[in-house]
Amino acid sequence: MEIKPFTGKTIKCIEYDGKPAVDLTSLGIGPERYFEMYRWLVFTRAVDDRGYILVRQGRAGFYAQTAGQEASQVGSALPLQPQDWMYGDHRSQGSQLVKGLSTAEWFAHILGKSLDPTAGRSMPGHIGRNSLHIVPPSSTVGNQITEAVGTAMAQRIKKTDEVTICYFGDGATSEGDFHVGMNFAAVYGSPCILFCQNNQYAISVRLEEQTHTKTIAEKAHAYGMDGYLVDGNDVLAVYAVTKHCVDRARRGDGPALIEAYTYRYGPHSSADDDTRYRPKGELEMWRRERDPVTRFRNFLESQKLWDADKEAELLAEIKAQVAAAMEEAEKSPVPEPLSVFDHVYEKLTPHLEWERKELAAEMAAGAQG
Amino acid sequence: MAVEVKKQTQFTMVQALRSALFEEMERDENVVCLGEDIGPRGGVFLVTEGLIDRFGKDRVIDTPLAEAGIIGAALGMALRGLKPVAEIQFIDFLYPGFDNLVSEVAKMRYRSAGQFGASMVVRSPYGGGVRGGGYHSQSPEAYYVATPGLKVVVPSNPYDAKGLLISSIRDPDPVVFMEPKKIYRAVKSELPEGPYEVPLGKAAVSRAGKHVSVITFGAMVPVAWEAADKMKADGVEVEVVDMRTLQPYDTDAIMQTVAKTGHVVVLQEAPRIGGYGGEIAAFVAEQAIEYIEGPIMRVAGHDTPFPYALEKAYMPTSDRVCRAIKKTLNF
Ligand SMILES: Cc1ncc(C[n+]2csc(CCOP(=O)(O)OP(=O)(O)O)c2C)c(N)n1
Numbered sequence: 001m002e003i004k005p006f007t008g009k010t011i012k013c014i015e016y017d018g019k020p021a022v023d024l025t026s027l028g029i030g031p032e033r034y035f036e037m038y039r040w041l042v043f044t045r046a047v048d049d050r051g052y053i054l055v056r057q058g059r060a061g062f063y064a065q066t067a068g069q070e071a072s073q074v075g076s077a078l079p080l081q082p083q084d085w086m087y088g089d090h091r092s093q094g095s096q097l098v099k100g101l102s103t104a105e106w107f108a109h110i111l112g113k114s115l116d117p118t119a120g121r122s123m124p125g126h127i128g129r130n131s132l133h134i135v136p137p138s139s140t141v142g143n144q145i146t147e148a149v150g151t152a153m154a155q156r157i158k159k160t161d162e163v164t165i166c167y168f169g170d171g172a173t174s175e176g177d178f179h180v181g182m183n184f185a186a187v188y189g190s191p192c193i194l195f196c197q198n199n200q201y202a203i204s205v206r207l208e209e210q211t212h213t214k215t216i217a218e219k220a221h222a223y224g225m226d227g228y229l230v231d232g233n234d235v236l237a238v239y240a241v242t243k244h245c246v247d248r249a250r251r252g253d254g255p256a257l258i259e260a261y262t263y264r265y266g267p268h269s270s271a272d273d274d275t276r277y278r279p280k281g282e283l284e285m286w287r288r289e290r291d292p293v294t295r296f297r298n299f300l301e302s303q304k305l306w307d308a309d310k311e312a313e314l315l316a317e318i319k320a321q322v323a324a325a326m327e328e329a330e331k332s333p334v335p336e337p338l339s340v341f342d343h344v345y346e347k348l349t350p351h352l353e354w355e356r357k358e359l360a361a362e363m364a365a366g367a368q369g
Numbered sequence: 370m371a372v373e374v375k376k377q378t379q380f381t382m383v384q385a386l387r388s389a390l391f392e393e394m395e396r397d398e399n400v401v402c403l404g405e406d407i408g409p410r411g412g413v414f415l416v417t418e419g420l421i422d423r424f425g426k427d428r429v430i431d432t433p434l435a436e437a438g439i440i441g442a443a444l445g446m447a448l449r450g451l452k453p454v455a456e457i458q459f460i461d462f463l464y465p466g467f468d469n470l471v472s473e474v475a476k477m478r479y480r481s482a483g484q485f486g487a488s489m490v491v492r493s494p495y496g497g498g499v500r501g502g503g504y505h506s507q508s509p510e511a512y513y514v515a516t517p518g519l520k521v522v523v524p525s526n527p528y529d530a531k532g533l534l535i536s537s538i539r540d541p542d543p544v545v546f547m548e549p550k551k552i553y554r555a556v557k558s559e560l561p562e563g564p565y566e567v568p569l570g571k572a573a574v575s576r577a578g579k580h581v582s583v584i585t586f587g588a589m590v591p592v593a594w595e596a597a598d599k600m601k602a603d604g605v606e607v608e609v610v611d612m613r614t615l616q617p618y619d620t621d622a623i624m625q626t627v628a629k630t631g632h633v634v635v636l637q638e639a640p641r642i643g644g645y646g647g648e649i650a651a652f653v654a655e656q657a658i659e660y661i662e663g664p665i666m667r668v669a670g671h672d673t674p675f676p677y678a679l680e681k682a683y684m685p686t687s688d689r690v691c692r693a694i695k696k697t698l699n700f
Contacts, residue, residue: 117482121480122480128480128485136484138472140468140472146437146444147445149441149442150441150442150443150444150448150453153430154446154448154449154450157428157451158449176437180441183438184435184442343478346541349570349616350618350619351618
């Protein structure tokens with residue numbers, strides 16, 4: 001299977017019904033890797049479902065679901081190595097889990113507990129983990145793009161063998177930071193994979209209202225960069241294209257833009273009402289005919305690699321794992337109030353020390369009174 | 370180029386800044402400079418002149434014309450272990466990168482609960498008096514001071530400029546380093562050989578006096594001196610306090626000078642409303658009112674955009690400072 005930029009066709013490995021669309025032997029992966037992929041797809045969906053329940057129970061203030069986009073996230077994170085860096089947006093949890101993020105920490109993050117490595121500093125969907133090279137996403141749409149490119153520039157300057165992947169949505173491609181970042185990435189030939197999860201909506205705004213180009217991938221042309229359009233609900237295709245770009249970047253052949261064409265199932269976030277803007281039947285069609293998890297299971301079954309028993313076993317195992325992670329997160333205490341002053345700077349400034357003392361005194365008075 | 374820098378002992382601020390960059394880049398290979406025209410051109414004010422010859426284009430990076438990219442990329446570099454020193458050609462043009470600076474650079478340590486720090490410097494010339502018009506003359510320190518997570522440093526002379534820049538580069542937190550372009554070449558000072566630090570967060574009494582304190586920074590320090598000279602005729606001894614770091618600031622130095630003189634004039638080039646001087650005045654009012662014997666006066670630029678042809682009418686003068694001094698003393 002040859003992977004080429006700007007073909008005008010969507011790159012795809014398996015059909016909607018799960019039949020191979022191309023000769024898969026050239027991918028060089030076998031059943032073990034397939035099982036790993038499938039496990040991550042199912043796991044990401046399970047973790048996402050559990051996260052959303054927390055909002056519905058009133059235990060979290062916000063949640064942006066990733067359901068429907070699992071193949072884009074899992075397929076693009078699997079080709080990465082531990083030394084590689086990851087910048088995400090508010091809908092990147094699948095990629096972060098594949099990169100190694102602990103599920104318990106993720107739940108603790110949603111609940112605003114101490115176990116959250118970012119200590120409850122941001123609303124759910126903004127977790128980061130230094131040891132895994134996962135930078136905490138910003139809320140400001142697009143800002144992560146210039147930063148990711150800077151990290152990739154540093155990786156080149158320091159002559160490392162690392163690459164950086166940066167996730168953003170279709171809406172983000174209208175922001176200045178996308179264009180500035182694309183330009184910087186190309187000018188310096190930095191090892192950056194700019195990965196657009198085109199789920200066709202930015203909250204309610206549809207792609208054709210967002211941009212006048214037919215695809216997002218073709219925008220790469222303008223920056224002298226390769227652009228690839230891939231079926232974002234086909235985990236094998238996403239994997240193959242991302243691996244191709246990661247390998248090129250690691251070799252020193254520069255950045256690439258990948259557009260993964262996909263669809264989100266949930267509202268934009270727990271604060272959104274998507275019935276106001278989705279055409280009738282659209283969501284149902286995607287769920288029924290294009291679901292990334294079902295599609296890959298169909299593929300496995302078509303290859304005689306999967307059956308109902310295996311499925312039941314996997315679901316049970318994942319259910320237990322998710323429950324255990326949730327239990328660990330729930331046990332974690334909420335952050336201590338005086339920690340609100342920590343990490344503004346490396347050390348407390350005179351003013352922060354002063355304000356900290358005031359809050360401590362207020363708390364002591366409150367405790368007495 | 371490098372050899373020349375080392376031999377001389379009298380430095381303008383531009384030369385002092387250049388030697389700080391040069392020596393820090395020699396000391397630590399992770400220090401890199403990036404910005405517009407900073408390579409062969411040496412920057413429009415020549416602060417980075419010659420650096421590219423010594424350190425090459427991987428460490429002296431001419432960037433595309435996009436401040437969001439300069440600040441965003443600098444942050445990404447800092448996270449990956451470089452020590453970027455970004456140059457913004459004029460601080461009036463930092464706004465395309467403002468979002469990256471205040472939303473990302475300033476908050477990275479906090480948002481990540483200390484896992485990631487943004488050790489980087491954003492250098493930029495600021496201030497009026499150079500016939501630069503509205504887009505090459507402003508003093509926007511208040512925006513940056515009002516952003517927790519950023520440090521804001523403004524030198525007023527070549528000696529401090531070098532020592533403060535070195536401290537800023539070595540600091541673990543992001544520093545907005547504002548260079549008073551009006552005095553880039555106005556004075557020379559004697560500099561010791563080799564690198565030295567001037568600590569952040571520490572003000573300096575740049576002239577001692579006992580009757581009134583003029584608290585100021587950057588290009589207004591010489592204006593305060595001029596006022597101090599004029600007030601001598603009336604037998605008034607003016608103490609000039611140079612804040613040097615605006616955030617986090619030296620509260621002890623303010624307490625000491627207020628306790629000594631009991632009269633305060635704060636002097637800034639930026640418009641008065643919402644300005645840094647208001648912060649100092651409020652601090653004095655909250656923490657040191659028992660020493661105060663007259664109104665806390667603010668001398669500032671007018672609450673207008675910065676005018677080109679009427680620059681002289683805009684800029685605070687020593688006469689304005691003298692009037693404020695007399696007003697608080699004769700209360
Ligand atoms: C600069 C900025 N403007 C607006 C918002 C509010 N907002 C949050 S997400 C979003 C839509 C993002 O769409 P897209 O980039 O396509 O990502 P998706 O949510 O579809 O994954 C908007 C408008 C924001 N967070 N930042």
